[in-house]
Amino acid sequence: MKEKILICLYTVNVNEKLVLDMLKKIPKSVANWRHEILILINSSGETITKAADDSINNTRSLNVKILFNLQNLGYGGNQKLAFYYAIKHSFDFVLLLSGSGQYAPHQFEELVDILRKTNSQAVVGSRFLNKNSGVKNQMPIYKYLGIKTITFFQNLILGMKFSEFHSGFRVYRVKALAEIPYTFNSNGRQFDTEVLIQFQIRGFKIQEIPVSSYKGEVHPILDYIQYGLGGLLVAAKTLLH
Numbered sequence: 001m002k003e004k005i006l007i008c009l010y011t012v013n014v015n016e017k018l019v020l021d022m023l024k025k026i027p028k029s030v031a032n033w034r035h036e037i038l039i040l041i042n043s044s045g046e047t048i049t050k051a052a053d054d055s056i057n058n059t060r061s062l063n064v065k066i067l068f069n070l071q072n073l074g075y076g077g078n079q080k081l082a083f084y085y086a087i088k089h090s091f092d093f094v095l096l097l098s099g100s101g102q103y104a105p106h107q108f109e110e111l112v113d114i115l116r117k118t119n120s121q122a123v124v125g126s127r128f129l130n131k132n133s134g135v136k137n138q139m140p141i142y143k144y145l146g147i148k149t150i151t152f153f154q155n156l157i158l159g160m161k162f163s164e165f166h167s168g169f170r171v172y173r174v175k176a177l178a179e180i181p182y183t184f185n186s187n188g189r190q191f192d193t194e195v196l197i198q199f200q201i202r203g204f205k206i207q208e209i210p211v212s213s214y215k216g217e218v219h220p221i222l223d224y225i226q227y228g229l230g231g232l233l234v235a236a237k238t239l240l241h
Contacts, residue, residue: 002034003033003034003092003093003112003116004091004092005035005036005093005095005112006035006038006082006086006089006091006094006095006174007026007030007035007036007037007038007094007095007097007108008037008039008040008079008082008086008095008096009023009037009038009039009040009097010039010040010078010082010096010097010098010099018099018101019039019041021101022097022099022105023062025104025106026062026105026108027105027106027108027109029109030108030109031061035062035063036063036064036065036089036091037062037065038067038082039064039065039067040067040069040073040078040081041066041067041068067081069081073187074187074188075187075188075189075191076185076188076189076190076191076192076194077187079096079182079191079195080182080183080185080187080191082094082096083172083174083182086174086177087174087178091174092173093112093115093172093174094171094172095108095111095112095170095171096168096169096170096171096172097168097169098168100168101214102127102138102168102213102214103167103169103212104211104212104213104214107125107169107211107212110209111125111169111170111209114207114209115171115173118207119205120205120206120207121172121173121176121199121204121205121206122170122171122173122176122196122199122204122205122207123170123171123206123207123208123209124164124169124196124206124207124208124209125167125169125208125209125210125211126162126163126164126167126208126209126210126211127164127167127211127213128147128148128151128163129164129208129209129210130210135213138213138214142224143224146224146225146228147164147166149228150165150166150228150231150232151163151164153232153235154193154231154232154235157232157236157238157239158197158200158235158238158239160196160200162196162208163208165193166192166193166231167192167211168192169211172195176204180198180199180202181198182194182195182198185198186230186234188230189227190227190231193231193234193235197235197238201238
């Protein structure tokens with residue numbers, strides 16, 4: 001693959017096992033890409049053990065780098081750092097995979113190939129496009145209904161047609177990222193929504209494809225309520241703007 005691709009695995013909290021599990025699921029063919037795998041970890045005083053570090057560096061000859069952030073940059077802050085890194089080092093695509101353990105790295109090639117073969121500026125992996133994916137059974141009912149409800153109202157307010165605004169599995173053209181003011185976005189979980197809105201405003205084409213998913217981290221219901229209200233507020237501000 002001639003394109004230079006940055007694959008970013010980002011975690012808000014240190015989880016050695018999760019990072020290693022994700023690396024093991026990355027397709028072997030990625031080793032033949034012009035690639036770099038950047039693992040962003042908010043260390044907050046913690047470190048990955050030497051055994052895990054050795055395992056990462058010996059994973060199927062993949063080009064892996066680990067970057068420890070001395071302070072918690074947050075969900076959005078980690079992605080800002082990845083975007084900056086991708087722009088500075090002249091990557092063509094940046095593929096983002098949330099460290100929540102919910103997404104299947106074996107679909108890397110599918111997302112990247114769509115970006116290579118179309119004029120889309122972003123491809124988003126949606127857990128909700130395939131009605132037989134079983135995603136409803138992989139998360140608490142309040143999370144499932146919350147995502148569906150928030151996405152419905154965000155689409156209604158913004159005039160968009162996404163099946164899911166809240167996927168942590170997506171790939172962007174780096175040149176497109178350089179044209180949006182992502183540095184002004186939230187450092188929290190609203191970041192993903194804000195980027196999609198910025199792409200929409202800029203007139204960039206965004207494509208969704210169905211992806212497999214697993215059971216991932218579960219947060220208290222109040223966290224999802226706060227996140228949902230924040231997403232609706234972002235949509236409302238955009239409409240007013």
